Amino acid sequence: MAGHAAAATPSTEQLQKEVEELKAAVQLLRQELAASRPKPVVAGNPPLSAEHVTVAPQTPTPASTAPQGDYATKADIDGIRGDLENYKYEQTRNRETKTALTTRGTTIGGTVAVRASYFNPATTGSSTPGAKARETSFDIASAQLNLSGSLYRDYAEGRNLTYRLALAYAQNVNSGLTTTAQSSGSQLNLTDAYLDYSFFPTTTGLEEDRLTVRFGQQQIPFGLEAQTSEELRPVINNAQFVNALGVGTRQIGVVFRGDFDSYVDYGFNYRAPLIEYAFGVFNGNGPNKADDNSAKDFIGRLAFTLPVDYNSVFRELKLGVSYLKGTGNLTRTVGTTTTTVASNNFTRRGFDLYYNHNPYGITYEYADGETDTLAGATGSGKTTIKSRGQYVTLYYQWGEQFLRSYRGQAKYDDWWPKTYQAFLRYDLFDPNTAVGNDQVKVATLGLNVFFAETTKLQLNLLRTFYQDPSMKNSTAVLAQFQYGF
Amino acid sequence: MKRFLALLGAFIAFATVLPAAQAQEKPSVIRIAVPNAGTGGRPLTTGLLATLHQTGAFEEEFKKDGIQVKWVFFPSAGPGVNEAFANGLVDFSGHGDLPLIVGRATGLKHHIIASYGRGGNQYLVVPSDSPAKSLADLKGKRLAVFKGTAGQLTLNRVLSRAGFSEKDFKVVNMDNDTTKAALATKDIDGTISTAPFDLEARGVARILETYVDDPTLTSPNTFWVSEEFEKKYPQIVQRVVTRLYRTAAWAGDEKNRDAQFQIWAKAGSTPYIDFKRSWDGQLLKDRLSPLLDEYYVAAIKKAIGEAKDFKLTRREVPIEGWIETKYQEVALKELGLQTYWAAWPAGGKTNSTSTAAR
Numbered sequence: 001m002a003g004h005a006a007a008a009t010p011s012t013e014q015l016q017k018e019v020e021e022l023k024a025a026v027q028l029l030r031q032e033l034a035a036s037r038p039k040p041v042v043a044g045n046p047p048l049s050a051e052h053v054t055v056a057p058q059t060p061t062p063a064s065t066a067p068q069g070d071y072a073t074k075a076d077i078d079g080i081r082g083d084l085e086n087y088k089y090e091q092t093r094n095r096e097t098k099t100a101l102t103t104r105g106t107t108i109g110g111t112v113a114v115r116a117s118y119f120n121p122a123t124t125g126s127s128t129p130g131a132k133a134r135e136t137s138f139d140i141a142s143a144q145l146n147l148s149g150s151l152y153r154d155y156a157e158g159r160n161l162t163y164r165l166a167l168a169y170a171q172n173v174n175s176g177l178t179t180t181a182q183s184s185g186s187q188l189n190l191t192d193a194y195l196d197y198s199f200f201p202t203t204t205g206l207e208e209d210r211l212t213v214r215f216g217q218q219q220i221p222f223g224l225e226a227q228t229s230e231e232l233r234p235v236i237n238n239a240q241f242v243n244a245l246g247v248g249t250r251q252i253g254v255v256f257r258g259d260f261d262s263y264v265d266y267g268f269n270y271r272a273p274l275i276e277y278a279f280g281v282f283n284g285n286g287p288n289k290a291d292d293n294s295a296k297d298f299i300g301r302l303a304f305t306l307p308v309d310y311n312s313v314f315r316e317l318k319l320g321v322s323y324l325k326g327t328g329n330l331t332r333t334v335g336t337t338t339t340t341v342a343s344n345n346f347t348r349r350g351f352d353l354y355y356n357h358n359p360y361g362i363t364y365e366y367a368d369g370e371t372d373t374l375a376g377a378t379g380s381g382k383t384t385i386k387s388r389g390q391y392v393t394l395y396y397q398w399g400e401q402f403l404r405s406y407r408g409q410a411k412y413d414d415w416w417p418k419t420y421q422a423f424l425r426y427d428l429f430d431p432n433t434a435v436g437n438d439q440v441k442v443a444t445l446g447l448n449v450f451f452a453e454t455t456k457l458q459l460n461l462l463r464t465f466y467q468d469p470s471m472k473n474s475t476a477v478l479a480q481f482q483y484g485f
Numbered sequence: 486m487k488r489f490l491a492l493l494g495a496f497i498a499f500a501t502v503l504p505a506a507q508a509q510e511k512p513s514v515i516r517i518a519v520p521n522a523g524t525g526g527r528p529l530t531t532g533l534l535a536t537l538h539q540t541g542a543f544e545e546e547f548k549k550d551g552i553q554v555k556w557v558f559f560p561s562a563g564p565g566v567n568e569a570f571a572n573g574l575v576d577f578s579g580h581g582d583l584p585l586i587v588g589r590a591t592g593l594k595h596h597i598i599a600s601y602g603r604g605g606n607q608y609l610v611v612p613s614d615s616p617a618k619s620l621a622d623l624k625g626k627r628l629a630v631f632k633g634t635a636g637q638l639t640l641n642r643v644l645s646r647a648g649f650s651e652k653d654f655k656v657v658n659m660d661n662d663t664t665k666a667a668l669a670t671k672d673i674d675g676t677i678s679t680a681p682f683d684l685e686a687r688g689v690a691r692i693l694e695t696y697v698d699d700p701t702l703t704s705p706n707t708f709w710v711s712e713e714f715e716k717k718y719p720q721i722v723q724r725v726v727t728r729l730y731r732t733a734a735w736a737g738d739e740k741n742r743d744a745q746f747q748i749w750a751k752a753g754s755t756p757y758i759d760f761k762r763s764w765d766g767q768l769l770k771d772r773l774s775p776l777l778d779e780y781y782v783a784a785i786k787k788a789i790g791e792a793k794d795f796k797l798t799r800r801e802v803p804i805e806g807w808i809e810t811k812y813q814e815v816a817l818k819e820l821g822l823q824t825y826w827a828a829w830p831a832g833g834k835t836n837s838t839s840t841a842a843r
Contacts, residue, residue, distance in 0.1 A: 155672040156627070205632050205658035266633030266797070267587025268571065269564040309591040311571050358572055403572055405565030410522030410529070410558035 106149040111230050111454075113141040115480040121472060141480060142230060143169035146192065158202030166192035190288055191250055193217045200258075206271040211258035217287050221255060221278035221301045222247040222322045223350040223365050225391075234395055234421060234448055236460045236478050240429035240440060241389025245348050245369040247324065251297070252289075253282020263307035269405070270310035276303040276320075284326040295343070297326030303352075315357055322350035322367075330374050330382070341380040346371040359397045366390040386433045395423035401450045414453070421448040439467040454484035512718055514553040515543065515725070518566045518578035520634075522558040524662065524753035530558060531749040531760075532706070533601040533773050534579050536736045537729065539748045546728045552721075560660070564633040567593060576714040577725060581635025582704040582788040583797060589807065590800040594712040596809040597785075598722065599729050599775045603705035604833075606763055607639060609694040610681040612671045617693055620647050623654065626674035629667055632658040635704065638788060640677050641795040642702045650795070661754065665689075682759040698767060700833025704788045705774075705781050715809075726812035727819055730775050734822055737770035745769070770826060771834065777810050780829035 095101075115138065122133035146166035153160050170187040194216030200209055219227060225239050226248040242248040259273030277300075283289075284297030303320035306312075328344040350367040368388040375383040399419025400406040407417055425444040432438055446460040460478040519538070523529035530538065537543060543554045557575070559565035563584025569575050570593055579601055580588075589595070609620060617623050620643070630640045644650055659667060667673040669689045684690035696702050708729065715722050736745060746764075750757035764772065785804065792798045817823045827834070 203657050267564055267584050268567045311591040405561040405568040410526045410560055
């Protein structure tokens with residue numbers, strides 16, 4: 001047995017030979033495996049000349065759907081499953097404990113403006129009458145917080161019901177009736193509180209007509225400037241007529257807005273509604289108040305946009321007219337008793353022109369008003385005051401802030417097109433056309449620097465000219481950071 | 486004094502002319518637009534443009550000249566590129582047929598200098614529980630398309646071939662990501678897709694009809710240069726084109742199939758496995774051909790006519806003087822690639838087939 005066993009035992013040389021053969025086989029298998037694996041992604045560049053290009057066979061090499069290279073083991077898959085379960089748990093836990101939840105989908109937004117000002121001559125405006133005039137000051141010019149979202153979302157056709165609630169900080173402004181010091185507190189006023197409903201489908205495309213109704217407290221659709229939100233208005237201060245004629249105040253009521261016969265240029269995603277319209281009815285006595293009479297104010301606006309291609313020089317050339325008719329109360333105060341003695345009928349008419357052809361643009365707006373007021377110190381006799389205002393703004397911008405496609409380009413970082421916008425405005429207002437020497441002209445030279453998605457620095461140099469010789473012309477420099485969130 | 490004024494005049498003239506003369510030599514930056522982007526708004530794309538971008542082909546070409554190459558990716562697709570170009574922000578761009586044609590129709594000034602892809606499968610996709618058995622069953626239903634893009638022209642071709650038009654359906658405007666979501670929520674009844682397998686795998690949608698690499702339904706991609714840039718820097722344009730053809734030759738090599746699919750999959754819009762499946766049986770060299778051949782010219786002419794017939798553009802689009810092949814000729818000769826790509830006849834090379842519900 002021992003001899004037989006000895007004969008069966010391979011010699012060292014034979015074993016060495018077998019080992020070498022096995023090594024060669026392993027090497028061959030390794031090479032075959034390497035050849036069958038997908039090539040790693042090539043770092044750098046493709047071959048530089050045609051000689052390096054390996055011409056593919058004449059018939060296509062069908063891409064096998066069978067897996068190549070390494071296989072995942074059960075342990076690998078269990079590992080991935082474990083990671084997935086951990087991720088799901090973390091998401092659920094974080095949503096429950098670390099996320100602000102709302103009953104309905106809500107977007108929280110707002111804008112804040114912080115301002116530094118210089119006045120010459122010094123001013124006491126918005127301060128306690130007894131206060132010293134100031135040449136320089138710092139202010140929180142505005143702070144608004146808004147919530148908006150969907151109450152009902154029509155996925156199929158986009159006839160959505162949405163809402164908006166907005167609150168605005170208001171500085172304590174002394175009324176001038178008291179000489180007591182201003183309180184350090186501030187007010188938070190409701191500015192917007194409304195529902196919006198789209199009657200027409202909004203998902204079909206740009207060519208569809210639009211019609212929405214807005215019910216609640218809202219900005220009325222008069223002209224251009226009054227309807228432009230803070231973050232889009234180039235000038236820090238409103239045109240004079242906006243506040244003087246009361247077309248910039250919020251009102252409570254219902255407004256229908258829509259457009260029809262849009263000129264659509266899908267090659268640029270450009271939509272120019274031939275006619276835009278808005279009609280509304282509201283209380284007329286301003287925001288956050290109960291109505292003070294049965295009469296309602298009525299407003300209407302029509303705008304016409306030239307139906308041309310995006311690439312036309314007449315792109316975004318729009319003409320608009322607005323009309324507002326309202327009725328208020330005229331009161332007299334005797335002692336501590338205030339009595340309504342007559343109705344105050346008023347009308348506002350406006351015409352506007354808007355031309356925005358990046359990088360330059362122009363806006364012009366004219367508005368006049370007729371307002372009844374009590375004549376004399378007693379009685380209910382009335383007289384009508386006619387007012388008139390207009391402004392023109394020219395602007396030019398360097399940068400892509402207002403180019404939607406470029407602004408929306410794909411980026412990894414928090415990139416935004418830095419943009420500079422220079423503008424010049426000339427604003428004229430005559431509070432009573434029957435009275436001489438009461439016109440006020442304001443010339444504004446400004447620069448807006450958009451240096452982040454929702455943040456801009458605004459620099460305005462204002463020169464105010466008073467027709468009244470008793471008033472001294474004034475200069476103001478305003479520097480304001482406005483940020484949105 | 487006279488001498489001083491003469492010197493001052495000469496200096497001003499020199500200072501004015503010199504920078505202009507230098508500007509003719511080379512630009513400081515080349516701006517290349519891409520009419521799409523990766524999921525989540527990432528600056529990535531797929532196809533030959535992705536290969537050019539991610540291999541840094543143009544960057545290497547112009548590194549020695551100190552010319553920066555700036556890629557801009559537009560999630561707003563072809564219409565977004567048109568808007569940027571109309572505002573002077575693009576030198577070169579890729580484009581699908583419809584936004585290219587509409588841009589030209591409205592006066593955009595560019596020259597077609599290369600192609601970067603053609604053909605491919607199209608799929609009519611419906612929600613997974615849709616009872617539809619054919620396109621005809623979707624009549625009156627909601628079809629989604631990204632309006633203004635080449636996809637709209639493809640949809641119109643599919644509808645037209647079956648005897649329909651957009652008016653026979655409710656055609657809604659959605660980008661590709663929104664369309665995928667809308668299929669899941671069943672807010673649309675169908676769409677045309679080039680790679681719907683991820684939706685299929687998730688059980689969200691199913692393929693109702695497949696149109697296999699049908700050149701009557703698709704149109705080649707176009708690479709163009711602005712006329713202004715071309716006029717100033719023709720030698721730069723030639724180098725761009727030559728580099729594009731060189732990279733296209735590498736991209737057309739079957740050895741690089743997997744490597745490229747991995748590059749393209751980074752965009753996230755189409756998974757790697759879906760590229761493998763949808764490109765299965767199709768030669769890279771054919772699909773990624775940059776040639777401005779008979780097929781290219783015929784396809785663009787056909788697309789112009791279709792865009793007019795389908796009322797997707799308001800004006801005639803003259804093709805004369807639009808396609809510039811001189812850069813292609815130089816590039817092919819310089820690279821020795823005159824026979825590398827087979828020039829297709831006007832009708833296209835592929836035998837197309839459409840399959841009904843699978």
